[in-house]
Amino acid sequence: MKNVKCCKCVKCDKEYEACANITTCECGGILDVIYDYDYIKTIFNKEVLKNREDQTMWRYRELLPIEADTIPKGLRVGNSPIYKTDKIAKMLNIKELYIKDDGINPTSSLKDRASAMAVTKAIEAGYDTIACSSTGNAASSLAGNAAAAGLKTYIFVPSRAPKGKVAQLLMFGSNLTSVLGSYEETFDLSKKAIEKYGWYNRNAAINPYLSEGKKTVALEICEQLQFEAPDFVCVSVGDGCTIAGVYKGFYDMYNVGLIEKIPRLISVQAEGCCPINTAVLSNKDWTPQEENTYADSIAVGVPRNADKAIKAIKDSNGIAVNVTDDEIRSAQRFLAKECGVFGEPAGVTATAGLIKLCNKNAIPHDATVVSIVTGNGLKDIESAIENCNEPVRCKNSLPEFEAAMKEHNIIVK
Numbered sequence: 001m002k003n004v005k006c007c008k009c010v011k012c013d014k015e016y017e018a019c020a021n022i023t024t025c026e027c028g029g030i031l032d033v034i035y036d037y038d039y040i041k042t043i044f045n046k047e048v049l050k051n052r053e054d055q056t057m058w059r060y061r062e063l064l065p066i067e068a069d070t071i072p073k074g075l076r077v078g079n080s081p082i083y084k085t086d087k088i089a090k091m092l093n094i095k096e097l098y099i100k101d102d103g104i105n106p107t108s109s110l111k112d113r114a115s116a117m118a119v120t121k122a123i124e125a126g127y128d129t130i131a132c133s134s135t136g137n138a139a140s141s142l143a144g145n146a147a148a149a150g151l152k153t154y155i156f157v158p159s160r161a162p163k164g165k166v167a168q169l170l171m172f173g174s175n176l177t178s179v180l181g182s183y184e185e186t187f188d189l190s191k192k193a194i195e196k197y198g199w200y201n202r203n204a205a206i207n208p209y210l211s212e213g214k215k216t217v218a219l220e221i222c223e224q225l226q227f228e229a230p231d232f233v234c235v236s237v238g239d240g241c242t243i244a245g246v247y248k249g250f251y252d253m254y255n256v257g258l259i260e261k262i263p264r265l266i267s268v269q270a271e272g273c274c275p276i277n278t279a280v281l282s283n284k285d286w287t288p289q290e291e292n293t294y295a296d297s298i299a300v301g302v303p304r305n306a307d308k309a310i311k312a313i314k315d316s317n318g319i320a321v322n323v324t325d326d327e328i329r330s331a332q333r334f335l336a337k338e339c340g341v342f343g344e345p346a347g348v349t350a351t352a353g354l355i356k357l358c359n360k361n362a363i364p365h366d367a368t369v370v371s372i373v374t375g376n377g378l379k380d381i382e383s384a385i386e387n388c389n390e391p392v393r394c395k396n397s398l399p400e401f402e403a404a405m406k407e408h409n410i411i412v413k
Contacts, residue, residue, distance in 0.1 A: 003040050004065050007031040007208055010307050018065055020125035023206045030308055031208035032248075033065050037255040044256060049223060055079045057113055057216040063252050065212050066120055073123065073149040075106035077116040078216055082224045082370070085339050089369075092358040096368040098230070099351070101341050102217055103376030107168060109297075109347070110217060110242060110374040111141040115202065117213030119145045122200035128152060132202035133190035135183055135238070136165035137297050137346075137375055142202050143172035154199060156190040158183050162296060162380040182291055184302045204241040205304030211245035218249025221370055222259050229259040232319075232363065234266040234350035234371040238298030240276055240309025242374065243267055247312030263370070265318035267309070268353030270325065273299050276309050277320035286310070294325050294383060297346030297375060319362070323352040329387045331355055332377065342377035342384075350374070 006015040007022055011029030016022055018033060025031055044062035052059050057078030058066075066072070080102045089097035102110035115138065122130045131154040132142050139155045146153045153174040157166070158181060169176045179186040187203065194201050204210045222229060229250065235243040243265060250262045269277045272292030279286035286306045291299040303309065313320060323331075328345050331352035336342045343351075351371045357363050377384050394404040405412050 001065060001067060003035055003062055005034045005036050008034050010311065020121045021127075021200065022208065023201060030205070030305060032308065033208060033212055035063065035252065035255075037252075040256050046227065046258065057116065057213070057220075060216055060219045063219065063256070064117070064216075065209055067124060070120060070124060072116065072120045074116055074119050074145040075112065075148045077105055077112045077145070078220065080104050080217070080220065082221065083339060083341065088338050091338070092355065092363075093365050094358060094363055094369055095366045096230075098221075098225070098368075098370045099335070099339055099341055100217065100221060100370055100372045101343075102372060102374055103341070103343055103347060105141075107137075107141045107144040108376035108379055109137040109141055110214065110372070111137040112145060113216050114138065114204070114210040114213040114241065114245075115141040115145040117209050118142065118200070118202040118207060119149045119151060121207075121209050122151060123149065125200065127200035129154065129197075129199045130202055131155065131190060131194050131199040133157070133183070133187040135296050135299060136161040137379065138202070138204070139174070140165045140168035140172070143169050143174040146174075147172045154193065156186050156193070158186045160296060162382065164379045164381055183300055184288075187302075187304070203304070204239050211241050211248055211305070211308065214242050214245030215249030215252065217372060218246045219253060222250070222253045225370075227253075227258050229253075229261050230263050230370045231367040232266055232369045233263045234268060234354045234369065236295075236298055236346050236349035236372070236374050237267045237269050237276055237309060238300040238346065239303045240305035244305050244308035244312045246372070247316055250316075262316055265313055265316045266350070266353055266357065267313045267318060267320045268350045269320075269322050270295050270298060270328065270349060271322045272325065273301055274322045275301060276303050276306055276313075277322055279306070279310055280313050280320040295328055295345035295349055296380065297344065298349060319357065321353045321357055323349060323356055327352045327356060332384070332387055335373070336377070341373055343373040344375040344377050344379040345383055347373045347375035347377070347379075
């Protein structure tokens with residue numbers, strides 16, 4: 001790969017050749033993909049993108065760690081819509097707000113970006129089986145993308161995983177194991193099985209290429225905003241891989257000269273499980289926490305990409321904010337009603353954090369902000385229904401309908 005120099009440990013700075021099946025540093029640190037930006041500038045620019053027909057995440061292949069002759073297989077991932085929401089921006093008293101809806105990806109989450117990359121690298125490395133542990137979204141995205149590419153999967157999820165995600169896994173034909181325990185225990189079992197059976201590892205703690213897939217959401221934001229980088233980008237944070245990828249995408253675009261600044265990242269976690277934000281706010285090393293939030297996709301008490309995530313927040317002069325489950329529920333209803341975007345609890349946590357900060361006047365009123373919705377609400381339909389009022393019920397009778405409306409204080413006009 002001419003565009004890639006090496007993979008470098010974020011802890012000890014040791015460098016490795018960027019081969020397809022590389023994992024972690026010998027010191028245990030996560031690796032980061034280092035690019036040759038001078039070379040990339042000679043082959044990648046706005047004109048190249050303008051004339052490129054590929055509308056998937058692979059349209060940015062010069063900034064991705066894949067071989068020049070690789071033709072990615074699988075589902076159509078990327079090019080999710082970004083909505084300018086003047087109404088909400090006015091309500092929050094900020095200049096501009098954009099909602100990036102990544103819940104429209106093939107398996108309904110941003111994790112498709114990482115899984116598409118994992119599947120591509122697994123094929124490059126000659127594997128026919130790929131595995132991971134997950135709170136749900138990474139698992140279902142891997143199962144779907146692997147199925148489309150003809151790979152077999154072994155998936156490990158905690159038993160609390162929502163039924164919608166479990167249904168996806170079963171339908172995609174994965175070999176699914178529901179682990180009676182926490183996400184930490186789930187990860188540990190997957191690690192043991194992967195080591196024993198030699199499967200390709202899609203786990204974010206092990207595979208340095210996953211955040212490279214996730215960063216394409218930032219690359220798209222740059223292009224969709226005509227390469228005018230926003231002031232802030234809000235991200236829901238669990239294991240840290242997503243916010244690390246978002247930062248890397250803006251960092252890449254800045255270093256090839258396509259944007260003039262890197263946005264400040266807003267890291268949003270649930271109060272019941274916020275080890276990364278706690279570390280940032282206290283300026284101390286992160287420590288494990290309980291997984292005490294209903295936003296299952298970010299309920300990660302032992303984050304596997306904490307080092308990259310904390311570095312991304314600090315390097316972008318970012319903000320860390322925690323929100324309650326009730327604030328997440330409120331944001332889910334608010335975003336659906338005011339913008340028409342139905343996100344799952346973890347998917348709207350970023351917006352919950354933005355609302356909280358705006359209510360505290362912590363965001364400048366002249367700011368342009370992007371909030372990323374990472375997963376669709378249909379992923380966790382049970383919690384969504386619990387978060388709404390019951391429907392009005394009546395028989396096939398107009399008078400009864402009108403009486404029922406009146407009983408519920410709904411004005412019909």
